Amino acid sequence: MAPSAVTDDYYAVLGVARTADAETLKVAWRRLARIKHPDKNLGNPNATAEFQLLESAYSTLCNPTLRRAYDLQSMTTPTSNGSTTGAKCHNNTSTTSNDSSEQKNRERELKRSHLYKEKQSKEYDIFEAMRNLNRIRGEIQKLDEDAKRDTAEELSWWGYFSFMMPGSQQQREEKSRERDRRRLDRIAAKRIKEKELKRQTDKVTLLELLSKGTQDEIDKITLEINKWKEEKAAAWRREAQRQQEEYARREKARREEEEAEAVRRASEWEAWRRKVEETSRLFQERQRTQRKKDEAASCTHRGWWKKVDGPHLCSNCSTRTNRFALQCPQCGKTACASCRKAIQAAGQTDKIPRPKVETSYETWYD
Known part of the structure; x- marks a missing residue:
């Protein structure tokens, strides 16, 4: 049964050319149905009417008999947007x-x-x-x-x-x-x-x-x-070709927009990833620094201080040593031979001192 009246351009509703085949119609209908479903457009009062129009357009064009009748009827009947399906009436x-x-x-x-x-x-x-x-x-x-x-x-x-x-x-x-x-x-x-x-x-x-x-x-x-x-x-073929070119242009613009959106999202994702990595690196660095500080604050500086050759700056008296310095085995703190004893004594104020063993350049505490 043919449509009683042509009030809408069904091809424009589905966003396809007049020469579109059944598979193209189905793809366009599924894509628009997911977008225009009333459940996904709760804030739009016209969502139900738009979805019903979409269903009516697809049910008419997917049926060869109804589509033929619609094409014949819409050749001279202007649609609601001021056009005809077979030939656009621009004025x-x-x-x-x-x-x-x-x-x-x-x-x-x-x-x-x-x-x-x-x-x-x-x-x-x-x-x-x-x-x-x-x-x-x-x-x-x-x-x-x-x-x-x-x-x-x-x-x-x-x-x-x-x-x-x-x-x-x-x-x-x-x-x-x-x-x-x-x-x-x-x-x-x-x-x-x-x-x-x-x-x-x-x-x-x-x-x-x-x-x-x-x-x-x-x-x-x-x-x-x-x-x-x-x-x-010939006019119908020209209009069909124009609609096909218009559809191809819209598809090209849509693909370019999707590609630009994908590039933008990828750029945002990369910036976010870099930001997360930088934040993680800074956080880990702060943790290491804090851990070193905590270790240095709680270190008793006991044990055998390793001799480090070369010029160094004493962390206690800020004196520069030319030959060597001593380094704490626990916290890695460097000091001159004179300050090492003071640092060990300060670290053991709450502990019972053990017998000292003197060497030519350092003292060992068990």
Whole structure:
């Protein structure tokens, strides 16, 4: 059942070209259904109506019969957005021109239909006239055959013998008059038939000329109708190509937008990742620094301090040593030999000191 009225451009609703196939329609419908579903647009009061329009567009275009009826109906019916499915009406002038062209073509179709009926009537009249013409020719041929038969009978030996048979003179004269009367009747009938034959011949010729004229007029109107249909088909192809190009342009713009969005998201993700890595690095560095501080604050500086060759700066007295320095095995603190004892003594104020072992440059506490 065809749509009762075209109020929306279903191709524009689905965002596809007029030449889109069934698979393209399904893909477009699924994509838009996920976007326009009322459950995902709770803040839009028109969400239900838009979704119903989408369903109506897909159910119409996915059915070949309904789609064909919709295309035929929407060729001249303007949609709600001021366009037609077959040809976009950009202004009132083009709409009026399309309506006028459609009206003229309908008048041509009606006139051609009447001419077809008129031609059929003339062909029937020609058939009847030809039948009468053949009948008259047959009657004339029969009269000629009767005349030939009478002439042959008179010239035969039996005619001569019959004429010379004994009988009254009155009977012979009566037979002679009868033959003359039949001959005159045949001549008169033949003349009448020949006149009727000429009249029927002229009638057939006239009917044939009229039929030919009607056929020429039908051919002329058919040529105009075919030309109009070709122009309409060309306009439809141009519009379909324009819609396809427009659809390709929109698809290209959409892909470019999606690619730009993907690049932007990737850039944001990379910036966020770098920020997280930097924050993690700073956090770990602060933890290491704090841990070292905590270890240095809680370190008792016990154990064997390792000798480190080379110039160093004492962390206690800030004196620069030229030959070597001593380094705490627990916290890694460096100090000169003089400050090492003070640092160890300060770290063991709360502990019981153990016996000292003197060396040439340091003291060991167990």
